[in-house]
Amino acid sequence: MKNLRPGGEGVFDAEVEGTANLPYTVHVDTVHVRQSHCDCPHAAGTKRICKHMVATVFTAYPQQVDAFKWEVEQEELAFQREEEAHRAELVRYVNSLKKDELREALLAALIELEERQDRWW
Template identity: 50%
Template structure:
């Protein structure tokens, strides 16, 4: 294995996944993050930020969905529910 710290994508590993290919394998990542713990910390912070943003987007989506549902009449809700149940059943039959 060879890790090119200046250009990690130029690193090489002889594991079955990476041997002879220009890919970054888990061995390269592990060695790189061991050699550069600050890079690992920065990466983990980015992942945590992305996950927090994703959770916020999901919560906003459900709030928007709830507001939309509350605007529907009983008849509209019944029609939407029936349509969704039929669609769900059709999807399950295809799978």
């Protein structure tokens, strides 16, 4: 991060190191987010938020980094719990099937995969 410059309430301009030889020019407006922009290939000429804008915000508001990390970790834990519960339900379902029902379910799943062109072979 180079030259972080406040430009008013919630507005920041910066030069952010990227993969290009030259730094990207970033303008972040935390009040009017859609007015933010960066000249990187991902965001240039669009209203997309890019990693350079996020880096600018975290540099301007370093106290927010820990809160953001905590929120991300909580979301990841919630997703893992949901995934584990779903897997457990699948195991219970498969274990409840009789041999012929299991064959039919497997065949139906393979046909569905094939129709989606996600060939299993």
